[in-house]
Amino acid sequence: MDEQIVTLDQAMQMAIDEAYKGAAQVSPNPKVGCVILNSKGQLISKGHHKKFGGPHAEIEALQNLKHEDLIEAHVIVTLEPCAHQGKTPSCAKKLASLPIKKVTYGLMDPNPLVAGQGHQILSDAGIEVEIYRGDLTEALENVCEEFLVNFREKRIFVAMKVAQSIDGQVALSNGVSQWITGPESRMHVQKIRSYYDAVLVGYETIIKDNPSLNIRLADINKENWAVILTNQKLSEDLKVFQVRPHEKVLTVSGDLKLVLQSLYDKGLRSILVEGGAFTFSEFLRQGLVDRMHVFTAPVIMGQGKSWSQSLSYPNLEIAPRAKKIDTQVFGPDIYTSFKLK
Amino acid sequence: MDEQIVTLDQAMQMAIDEAYKGAAQVSPNPKVGCVILNSKGQLISKGHHKKFGGPHAEIEALQNLKHEDLIEAHVIVTLEPCAHQGKTPSCAKKLASLPIKKVTYGLMDPNPLVAGQGHQILSDAGIEVEIYRGDLTEALENVCEEFLVNFREKRIFVAMKVAQSIDGQVALSNGVSQWITGPESRMHVQKIRSYYDAVLVGYETIIKDNPSLNIRLADINKENWAVILTNQKLSEDLKVFQVRPHEKVLTVSGDLKLVLQSLYDKGLRSILVEGGAFTFSEFLRQGLVDRMHVFTAPVIMGQGKSWSQSLSYPNLEIAPRAKKIDTQVFGPDIYTSFKLK
Numbered sequence: 188m189d190e191q192i193v194t195l196d197q198a199m200q201m202a203i204d205e206a207y208k209g210a211a212q213v214s215p216n217p218k219v220g221c222v223i224l225n226s227k228g229q230l231i232s233k234g235h236h237k238k239f240g241g242p243h244a245e246i247e248a249l250q251n252l253k254h255e256d257l258i259e260a261h262v263i264v265t266l267e268p269c270a271h272q273g274k275t276p277s278c279a280k281k282l283a284s285l286p287i288k289k290v291t292y293g294l295m296d297p298n299p300l301v302a303g304q305g306h307q308i309l310s311d312a313g314i315e316v317e318i319y320r321g322d323l324t325e326a327l328e329n330v331c332e333e334f335l336v337n338f339r340e341k342r343i344f345v346a347m348k349v350a351q352s353i354d355g356q357v358a359l360s361n362g363v364s365q366w367i368t369g370p371e372s373r374m375h376v377q378k379i380r381s382y383y384d385a386v387l388v389g390y391e392t393i394i395k396d397n398p399s400l401n402i403r404l405a406d407i408n409k410e411n412w413a414v415i416l417t418n419q420k421l422s423e424d425l426k427v428f429q430v431r432p433h434e435k436v437l438t439v440s441g442d443l444k445l446v447l448q449s450l451y452d453k454g455l456r457s458i459l460v461e462g463g464a465f466t467f468s469e470f471l472r473q474g475l476v477d478r479m480h481v482f483t484a485p486v487i488m489g490q491g492k493s494w495s496q497s498l499s500y501p502n503l504e505i506a507p508r509a510k511k512i513d514t515q516v517f518g519p520d521i522y523t524s525f526k527l528k
Numbered sequence: 529m530d531e532q533i534v535t536l537d538q539a540m541q542m543a544i545d546e547a548y549k550g551a552a553q554v555s556p557n558p559k560v561g562c563v564i565l566n567s568k569g570q571l572i573s574k575g576h577h578k579k580f581g582g583p584h585a586e587i588e589a590l591q592n593l594k595h596e597d598l599i600e601a602h603v604i605v606t607l608e609p610c611a612h613q614g615k616t617p618s619c620a621k622k623l624a625s626l627p628i629k630k631v632t633y634g635l636m637d638p639n640p641l642v643a644g645q646g647h648q649i650l651s652d653a654g655i656e657v658e659i660y661r662g663d664l665t666e667a668l669e670n671v672c673e674e675f676l677v678n679f680r681e682k683r684i685f686v687a688m689k690v691a692q693s694i695d696g697q698v699a700l701s702n703g704v705s706q707w708i709t710g711p712e713s714r715m716h717v718q719k720i721r722s723y724y725d726a727v728l729v730g731y732e733t734i735i736k737d738n739p740s741l742n743i744r745l746a747d748i749n750k751e752n753w754a755v756i757l758t759n760q761k762l763s764e765d766l767k768v769f770q771v772r773p774h775e776k777v778l779t780v781s782g783d784l785k786l787v788l789q790s791l792y793d794k795g796l797r798s799i800l801v802e803g804g805a806f807t808f809s810e811f812l813r814q815g816l817v818d819r820m821h822v823f824t825a826p827v828i829m830g831q832g833k834s835w836s837q838s839l840s841y842p843n844l845e846i847a848p849r850a851k852k853i854d855t856q857v858f859g860p861d862i863y864t865s866f867k868l869k
Binding site: 351352353354355356359360361363366367471479481483485486487488489490491493494495496497498499500501502503506507508509510511514516519520521523525 | 692693694695696697700701702704707708812820822824826827828829830831832834835836837838839840841842843844847848849850851852855857860861862864866
C-alpha cells in the first residue's frame with residue numbers, strides 16, 4: 188500500500204484509529220484494531236472489529252493478504268489476540284498458522300482466566316510476541332474503556348454529554364436550553380450517541396424538549412435505547428417512542444446506583460447521560476460518571492442552571508479532577524472530552 | 529532564505545505572526561508585521577515593529593536587504609505604510625524610493641485624515657499597490673485590535689483573563705481560588721499580561737491573594753501598571769508596590785466607565801481585568817469587555833463563585849455571544865480566547 192517504513196508507535200496509533208471505526212456496532216465486545224506490516228516494515232493492511240458477532244480485527248486485516256505477503260510480517264493489534272473459540276474462531280490460533288514473524292499487542296486480555304493464553308499460543312508456534320510498552324498505553328485503555336469497566340467492575344459504563352455556555356450553564360433560569368451549541372456540535376453529538384447502547388435523560392427534559400434521543404447519521408444504522416428517569420407513565424405520543432420499538436424505551440426511578448445495576452442486568456453495557464441540570468449533577472454527586480463530553484458554546488448565560496448545581500466543595504483538593512482526553516473545534520464551539528475516574 | 533514560492537495568504541499570515549512578536553512593547557502604537565518576497569515570489573525577509581519609538585516593521589524587514597534584492601520585490605505589510613514623518617521617517621516614502629514592484633497591505637490606516645495617503649505615495653511612485661482582500665481580514669483586525677479601539681472609540685481596550693473550572697467557577701464558595709489552573713497556563717498568563725499596559729483587580733483579590741500582577745518573563749522587560757478597584761488606602765507592604773514604582777499602582781473607584789475613561793486620559797491604552805468574580809461580572813454586565821482569555825482547568829468546582837454571577841437573561845437571543853479566536857492546550861488545561869464586541 189505504501190513504500191514508507193512505519194514505526195511501531197505509528198502502527199499502534201493506526202490500529203487505535205482503526206479500532207474506533209467499530210465504535211457504533213461492537214458492543215458488548217471491545218473496539219479492536221489491527222495493522223500488518225510486511226517484512227520490510229511497510230504497511231500492507233489494516234482492519235477493525237466491525238460488528239458484534241462478526242470477524243475480529245485480525246481476521247479483517249488478513250482477509251486480502253496472500254501467504255507470501257505474510258512471510259516475516261509484523262502484526263500489531265490493540266488487544267491480545269483471543270485464545271478461545273467464541274462466536275468466531277480463535278485469532279491466536281489463526282495467527283499461529285501463518286508465516287508471520289512477530290505480534291505486538293496493546294493490552295492483555297482483561298479476563299484473568301484467559302489473559303496471556305493468546306500470547307502463549309503464538310509463542311508456542313515460534314512467533315515473537317510482545318506486549319506494547321510505549322506512549323500509547325493510555326490511548327489503548329481509552330479505546331476499550333467501556334469493555335474494561337464492564338469486565339473489571341461488572342457494571343455499565345457511564346458517559347455524560349453537556350452542551351454548555353462558556354460560564355458552565357446548560358439552561359437559563361427559566362429552563363430554556365435550545366439551542367446553546369451550533370449545528371456542527373449537534374452533528375458530533377449524533378456520533379457520540381452512536382458509541383453508547385443507550386441515552387438517559389430526566390423527566391423534565393423529556394417533557395419539555397420532547398427529544399427523539401436516537402442516532403440520526405446516514406452511515407450508521409444503530410437503534411439505541413432511551414432511558415427516562417421517572418416513576419410516571421409517559422405518553423406514547425412522545426418522540427422517543429416514535430423512533431424505536433416501545434420496549435427500547437425504559438422508565439426507571441429510585442437510587443441511581445440500583446438503576447444502573449438494573450440496566451447492566453438487562454444487557455446494556457454503556458449509557459450516555461444527556462441532561463438536564465439536576466440529572467447531571469446527581470450522577471456527578473454520586474461519583475457515577477466515567478467520561479464527560481463537553482461542548483462549550485461562545486455565549487455567556489449568566490446565572491441559570493448548571494450541570495454541577497448540587498455539588499459543593501470546601502477545598503480544591505477534594506473537588507473532582509478530570510483528565511482531558513481530546514479537544515476539538517466544531518464550528519463556533521469547543522469540544523473537550525474528559526475522563527473522570 | 530528559502531526556495532519555495534510563497535502565496536499572498538501565506539505571506540500575510542507570516543506578517544501577522546511577525547506583528548505579534550511586538551505585542552509587549554509597541555503600545556500605544558499598533559502591532560505591525562512585514563514580509564518581503566523577491567521577484568520570484570520567494571521569502572527574502574521578515575520584520576516587525578519591535579518597540580514604541582523604534583523603526584516600523586517595513587524598515588525592520590528592509591534592513592539586511594541590498595538594492596538588487598529588492599528589484600521587482602513584493603512587500604506585504606499588515607497595515608498601510610505610514611505617510612507622514614512621526615518619531616520615524618515615512619515608510620511609504622522609503623518604499624517609494626526602492627525598485628520594488630508591488631505593495632500589499634492588510635488594513636487601511638484607521639486615521640481618516642491620513643488613510644489612503646501611504647497608498648497614494650506608493651502609487652504616485654509607479655508601484656503597484658493593493659489592499660488585501662483575502663480570508664485573513666479578521667485576523668488583521670485582531671492583530672491591532674487595541675489600536676483600532678483606541679483610535680476609533682477614543683477609549684481604553686479592555687481584556688479579561690479568567691482561570692475557571694469546567695463548570696465556570698473562579699473560586700469556591702469560601703473564596704479559595706489558588707490554584708485552579710496548572711503551571712503551563714500560569715506561564716501563558718504572564719505572556720498575556722505583557723500584551724497590556726495594566727492589570728486591574730478588585731479589592732478582595734488584592735487583599736486576599738496579595739498578587740504582584742507584574743510580568744515575570746525572562747525575555748520581556750516591561751513594567752506594567754497595577755490598577756486596584758477600591759476607595760481604601762492600600763498598605764504599601766502589598767506585593768503590587770514591591771515590583772513597580774508606587775506611581776504605577778493606581779487605586780480607582782466609582783462608575784466603571786468613568787474609571788476607564790480616566791485611565792485612558794492618563795495615557796493607558798489597554799488593561800487586563802484579572803478578577804475576582806464580582807469585578808468580572810460587573811465589567812461584563814456593563815458591556816465593557818472587548819476580549820476574554822479563558823483558561824479552563826479539568827476540575828469540577830460545583831457551586832462557588834462565577835465570573836458571570838451578576839448576569840441573568842430571560843432568553844438566549846439576548847445573552848452575549850462571543851466569537852472564538854483561538855484555542856490552545858496548556859498542559860492539563862484548555863485556553864480559549866474570545867472577542868466580545
